[in-house]
Amino acid sequence: MNQPGTKDNPLRIAIVGSGPSGFYSTEALIRSELTVKVDMFERLPSPYGLVRSGVAPDHQKLKQAIQVYAKIAEQPEFNFIGNVTVGKDISIAELCTTHHAVIFTYGAETNRRLGISGDDLPGSHTATEFVGWYNGHPDYRDRIFDLSHETAVIIGQGNVAADVSRILAKNVDELKHTDIAEHALAVLAESNIKNIYIIGRRGPAQAKFASKEIKEFGELAICDPLVDPDELLLNSESENELRDKSNSGSKKNYDILSKYSSLPTSNKQRQCHFTFLKSPIKIIGDGRVEKIILEKNKLTGDPMRQSARGTGQTIER
Amino acid sequence: MTTVVTDNCQKCRFTDCVSVCPVECFHYDDEMLYIDPDVCIDCSACIPECPVEAIFEEDDLPEAKQEWIAINADRAAPLPVCIEAMEPLPGAEERKSELGF
Numbered sequence A: 001m002n003q004p005g006t007k008d009n010p011l012r013i014a015i016v017g018s019g020p021s022g023f024y025s026t027e028a029l030i031r032s033e034l035t036v037k038v039d040m041f042e043r044l045p046s047p048y049g050l051v052r053s054g055v056a057p058d059h060q061k062l063k064q065a066i067q068v069y070a071k072i073a074e075q076p077e078f079n080f081i082g083n084v085t086v087g088k089d090i091s092i093a094e095l096c097t098t099h100h101a102v103i104f105t106y107g108a109e110t111n112r113r114l115g116i117s118g119d120d121l122p123g124s125h126t127a128t129e130f131v132g133w134y135n136g137h138p139d140y141r142d143r144i145f146d147l148s149h150e151t152a153v154i155i156g157q158g159n160v161a162a163d164v165s166r167i168l169a170k171n172v173d174e175l176k177h178t179d180i181a182e183h184a185l186a187v188l189a190e191s192n193i194k195n196i197y198i199i200g201r202r203g204p205a206q207a208k209f210a211s212k213e214i215k216e217f218g219e220l221a222i223c224d225p226l227v228d229p230d231e232l233l234l235n236s237e238s239e240n241e242l243r244d245k246s247n248s249g250s251k252k253n254y255d256i257l258s259k260y261s262s263l264p265t266s267n268k269q270r271q272c273h274f275t276f277l278k279s280p281i282k283i284i285g286d287g288r289v290e291k292i293i294l295e296k297n298k299l300t301g302d303p304m305r306q307s308a309r310g311t312g313q314t315i316e317r
Numbered sequence B: 001m002t003t004v005v006t007d008n009c010q011k012c013r014f015t016d017c018v019s020v021c022p023v024e025c026f027h028y029d030d031e032m033l034y035i036d037p038d039v040c041i042d043c044s045a046c047i048p049e050c051p052v053e054a055i056f057e058e059d060d061l062p063e064a065k066q067e068w069i070a071i072n073a074d075r076a077a078p079l080p081v082c083i084e085a086m087e088p089l090p091g092a093e094e095r096k097s098e099l100g101f
Ligand SMILES: Cc1cc2nc3c(=O)[nH]c(=O)nc-3n(C[C@H](O)[C@H](O)[C@H](O)COP(=O)(O)OP(=O)(O)OC[C@H]3O[C@@H](n4cnc5c(N)ncnc54)[C@H](O)[C@@H]3O)c2cc1C
Pocket: A016, A017, A018, A019, A020, A021, A022, A041, A042, A043, A044, A047, A048, A049, A050, A051, A054, A055, A056, A059, A062, A084, A085, A086, A087, A105, A106, A107, A108, A109, A131, A159, A160, A163, B043
């Protein structure tokens, strides 16, 4: 039998999911010596996965990656089939009868809740929901976010936490020329949020932000970054970590945080507080979120693999 | 903001950076690589890949290397795009040790 991959018998590939992984797979196949036909199946009507619905709307340059995918999509070997959930509308067994191979690039869709008491109260949301909402993802655009309170608490110190906090910290003028969904802009315009707390389980030397993301907090129109200098005190293991050349990103983050800790008193409308060595243990409220109880942590273990241990001491926000 | 390749890349042209770039914005001549600022999305993925620390975010560019912003912008676009890793230039390893890496 003649091997697939020729003009008469192209290698037929089904790709499940239309995010970056799906498009780079397509690109590699088209560039190969084989003649291919690619069918890309996507659950949603439109392609590009989390580049469309995850990457922050005010990071428009990053969103330009879409142009690369759009170019791949124009290739004659490529065919996009939207609105089809593989596993529901079509089975993998069916795909296998019509294609030589199936490539799974369906991302990581599941939400992770904190798993603490009260995390199901109204007012407690996962980042997936909030991010999907402000990016107009069909699954989340009808969600309701109540921004009538003055405090928002963000758990985690990676780039998604930075995105979420920055969207809450910006005013309408900073957001209106971005790709943010109209419905989200309308709600954010009425926001009463004054204090945003970004809570990290470990210390300032272990925060996972890209330095560029923290730097943006120093450049906002109506929000200043705040860091308590006492929270920047390091144990000797963390000092070691920051001296490590391979860890220059963390050093940069630490330097930016240090700069924030010595800023003059903020007189802007909003403040974004970076705070460290705390884990959420309980969310309390009568019918909705009112307070969060945090336990203070200390770090244990060797440099670069320190983990956070609870100290039993708690505070409220 | 943009991302620029600087003189450390000269005569070396390791192309580790190219393999991670999501948008194909590296262009090359016989000497080195340049980033097309209109195409680069400033994702910074290439920066830690470069074995000779030739790539900088504009904000981190040392004073003495500021001219490279304009050099990248002027040279990149007319040159061919580097779409996948290439053989390093002859002498690349020596150049790397010379630079202290
Ligand atoms: C808030 C946020 C911000 C981010 N910011 C950045 C950033 O600034 N820079 C950066 O480099 N990365 C960023 N990322 C990460 C980046 O978006 C992801 O790493 C990338 O999108 C993963 O690509 P993927 O193709 O694996 O999956 P995805 O992009 O998730 O694509 C998977 C696709 O598969 C579809 N799908 C799922 N199940 C099925 C099914 N059964 N049938 C058919 N289709 C299905 C989904 O609808 C989706 O379109 C961010 C992520 C998030 C969440």
